[in-house]
Amino acid sequence: MPLLELIGLSVCVDNKRIVEDASLSLNSGEVHVIMGPNGSGKSTLLSAIMGLRNARVCGGSILFNGLDITNTPSYERAKLGIALAHQSPPEIKGVRLRDVASAMAKKYGCSDCTLLAKNLFVEPFMNRSLFVGFSGGERKKTELFLVMLQDPKLAMLDEPDSGVDVESIEVIARVIESLRSRGTGVILVTHTGAITEKLSRIDKVHVLIDGRIAYTGSPDVVLPVVFKFGFRKGLEVLSRGV
Amino acid sequence: MSTRERALSAINKPAPYGPDIDLSKYRLDEPGVEEASELDSTVLNAASRVGLESTGLAYVQSNERALYTAMAKALEKYSVLVLPTREALTRKPHARSLAWKLLDPASDKYTAYAYLYGGELGYFIYVPPGIRVPIPIYTCLAITTNNTIQFTHNIVYVDEGAEAHLVTGCAIPHGVKDGVHIGISEFYVARNARLTFTMLHAWAEGLHVRPRTVVSVEEGGEYVSYYVTYSPVASIQTYPVVYLGRNARAYLASIIASSGRGVYDIGSKAVLEGPGSSAESISRVVARDESLVYTRAELEALESDTRGHIECLGLLLSPSAAISSIPIITSRKQGAILSHEAAIGLIADRELDYLMSRGFTEEEAKAVLVRGFMNIDAPIPTSIKKQVDYILDLVAKHAVG
Incomplete structure (x- = not known):
């Protein structure tokens, strides 16, 4: 049984259809990459899988470990083992990272979150208000830290490599490798593809254009074409057969 | 006209803000002072609502009974004097020279009642020059019976270069439904001294609360007030005024979590009298149910080279609650810099x-x-x-x- 199955999923934001008829299947321990141009619906797709209220499912269904979670609230999905590293998490004044992390550690039974914080270099901002004044790299590392605290079965990382330095990309890649090695399924949304070069294994790449999964293939086939021709022209090349 | 006559003339004078309370409907108990080795369970119940433990309390007032506690004696080793105000006014000329000097008994009916019928309960605290009291001084004012008026007159003097941290919890135990609390506070912060005053309130739906506070901060002194109220209340109206001398500072923070159908009219005023003085007034309001909250904050600069800032933020958790933020900044001298910001929103x-x-x-x-x-x-x-x-x-x- 796949860990995650999307069956003809359509997602609406403010009554506008952003994702159309998306289907994919991901097994435990697999790493799938979703790529696509700006505004193609990548983040909306992840929001819908996570159950965020602004991304309303307006067609199709989401199965997690065989369970239909299409109408399950996000906090229940989190408890089932789904975690999302948000692309642009909100600044929450007054709520310290330490307080959220400690409440989550209790919820998810994390025993060594201090070590985790150290390994992800988030210790220096544990006493700061969540994401207030954080740099791009600090935001990404904090999001990964919180995802790791959840010890998820499915981790979705929304553009973890955007706006971060080379060292941070190394850290993020190590986290993805660690997730995969423990059997976590990973969906990685990337705009630039920078992170893909650092990963030892990617199982599938999905190209999302205008809200549709326009192509799914192996990384060896898809990535060189996308890097060389871009998304739209690359899709033509891929469709003709490389 | 004598002070007593002036107080009598103000016996029906309403306060400028807050619902007017008919005090004649409430019982006036006979005030008394006694030494207490143990506190009864109703007082302990009230104290626990504001996180206070019986062993650390220096002064306790239950209704109209002022209770000495062991902690008041323990504070003597730091040369800190804690006495019921009534005792202090009898035994200490210094206390007499401070009472009703910052606050006019004829201010409104509540001060008038306190002056005429209060019996001068409350605490008198004196911290000698240069003494930095290493432990907080905890006091508790509790109302444990229905339909009564509790009066308290608190006088605090922190002498030159001294520092003290005072925590006062005002609460009623579960089960007490109505009453009135009138608290008179006159705080003196001498040159280069520092007083932090944390006030924690936990009342009940039928309680009317009327604290009246004036603070004088001399040159280089600092006064920090941190006020938290979190329970339902019939009404609470307070508007403490802080006078700041040369280079004196004040930080006035209020955290108000309103609920029920209570009216919370909570403000403060800082008067920047001395050059170089500064004040910051911060409030956070979280309003639910049908509660109505007014946050008034006022800064008045009488000298140049003074600074002041007001920040009032509110969060509405119910469609039937309301928050009004009323900041006032008044500058009477060029060179004073005063500012305010206010915002009310939803989660x-x-x-x-x-x-x-x-x-x-x-x-x-x-x-x-x-x-x-x-x-x-x-x-x-x-x-x-x-x-x-x-x-x-x-x-x-x-x-x-």
Whole structure:
């Protein structure tokens, strides 16, 4: 049984259809990459899988470990083992990272979150208000830290490599490798593809254009074409057969 | 006209703000002072609502009974004098020279009643020059019976270069439904002295609360006030005034979690009298049910080279609650810099959604956000901050029901 199955999923934001008829299947321990141009619906797709209220499912269904979670609230999905590293998490004044992390550690039974914080270099901002004044790299590392605290079965990382330095990309890649090695399924949304070069294994790449999964293939086939021709022209090349 | 005659003339004078209370409907008990080796369970119940423990209390007042405690004696080793005001006025000329000097008994009917019928209960605290009291001085004012008026007259004098941290919890135990609390406070902060005053309130739906406070801060002195109220109340109206001398500073923070159908009219005024003086007034309001909250904050600069800032933020948790923020800044000299900001809003959906995606239920996420909203970096000692944090955790839970 796949860990995650999307069956003809359509997602609406403010009554506008952003994702159309998306289907994919991901097994435990697999790493799938979703790529696509700006505004193609990548983040909306992840929001819908996570159950965020602004991304309303307006067609199709989401199965997690065989369970239909299409109408399950996000906090229940989190408890089932789904975690999302948000692309642009909100600044929450007054709520310290330490307080959220400690409440989550209790919820998810994390025993060594201090070590985790150290390994992800988030210790220096544990006493700061969540994401207030954080740099791009600090935001990404904090999001990964919180995802790791959840010890998820499915981790979705929304553009973890955007706006971060080379060292941070190394850290993020190590986290993805660690997730995969423990059997976590990973969906990685990337705009630039920078992170893909650092990963030892990617199982599938999905190209999302205008809200549709326009192509799914192996990384060896898809990535060189996308890097060389871009998304739209690359899709033509891929469709003709490389 | 004598002070007594002036007080009598003000016996029906309403306060400028807040609902007017007919005090004649309430019982006036005979005031008394006694030594207490143990506190009864109703007082302990009230104290626990504001996070106070019986062993650490220097002064306790239950209704119209002032109780000495062992801690008052323990504070003597730091040369700190803690006495019921009534005792102090009899035995200490210094106390007499301070009573009713900052506050006019004829200010309104509440001060007049306190002057005429209060019996001068309350605490008198004196901290000698240069003494930095290492432990907080805890006091508790409790109302344990229905339909009564509790009066308290508190006088605090922190002498030159001294420092003290005072925590006062005002509460009633569960089960007491109505009454009136009138608290008169006159605080003196001498040259280069520092007083932090943390006031924690936990009342009940039928209680009317009328604190009347004036603070004088001399040159180089600092006064920090941190006020938290988190329970339902019939009405509370307070408007403490702080006078600041040359280079004196004040930090006035209020955390108000309103509920029920209560009227919370809570303000403060800082008068920047001395050059170089400064004041900051911060409030956070979380309003639910049908409560009505007015936050008044006023800064008045009488000298140049003075600074002041007001920040009032409110969070509405119910469509039937209301918050009015009323900042006033008045400058009477060029060179004074005064500013204010005020904002009232709802819990942001995006923040709520974010926390829910981390596994918090909607109620848990709201409590986290409300708790965060009330976090302010007040300059209070760590030991008190711990206690305040405990109370704010309660406030957050209470605020989201």
